[in-house]
Amino acid sequence: MGQLMQLVDPIMDRAMAPGQGATKNRTPEKPQYDTDFTTRVIAATGSKAHPRLAEIMPSLLRHLHDFAREVGLTVAEWASAIDLINACGKMSDDRRNETQLLCDILGLESLVDEITSKKLATSTTETPSAILGPFYRNDAPLLPNGSSVVHNLTPSVPWYNQAVADSAYVTGRVLSCASGGGARTPLRNAIVDVWHTAPNGLYEQQDTDQPEMNLRGRFATDADGRYSLYCLRPVAYPIPDDGPAGQLLALLDRHPWRPGHIHFIVSAAGHRSLTTQIFDSRDEYINNDSVFAVKEELIVKFVPREGDPKAKWALEYDFVLGPMQEEVEETDQSAAFL
């Protein structure tokens, strides 16, 4: 017998003689569940069911039922999960979306974001997307290029010194890759919608001390496709962990921190809107995001800015948008189930 056979031998033993091995290390017999049950539940769907639901529910039901059988889910465990989801709903309003936060810490929002962008992207030169997150407000003020999203910053603000130290000038172009062949053409009148937290780690709507719409703004690109604004280098901050999502993080022995990030929604006529985030390379959580949103292409390096009393740091970042694809996006239109 050669060396190789000696290595495989124990494995062969287990594979070929299950009865013998099992006497020492007995595992309880798996319960036999009604083998027909999931099929019957799937078959309950009627012929006039919503087409996309009819397509996806058999898979959802199979995975859901298989999960319950695989882990041996008990009524008590299922009831705590129901409590958790109900608590998320009760806590949610137009300032806080706890159910979305729950999905975020489970990686689900990042996963569906990746799936959606891979379905719709026409070119790998498009700027990658990243998740929207629960703190977007859709009515941020339209501000002139070169203006600041930092409002009412005076020395009496507790984080004044950090805001001065982190003051940043951010500029770049919005480009189209719609013409193909690697060409990128500037898009004028594209809208760059931006939002981020204050140095205390809070978005404006989470913090009664910040003015309405602080650190939010929309900027329209000029004839060269350029946008420019003053904002702050973003800081790492813990996602709100005072609700059920936070309880689950604690039960999983996980931290709530996100690396410092700036959110963007970039939109332009004839193009797919891009929801994304950029991440500051200095951040200690850059490889350890509690909502799994970081992508290599979205990590940026701020550089020192000379001779500008309004900014200590500068960043140049271009966004590349792909063309609108009406046929593919139609499926998304039908997603409004309720």
Ligand code: MBD
């Ligand atoms: C955030 O600020 C955020 O951007 C995401 C994606 C999830 C929770 C909090």
Ligand code: FE
């Ligand atoms: Fe965020």
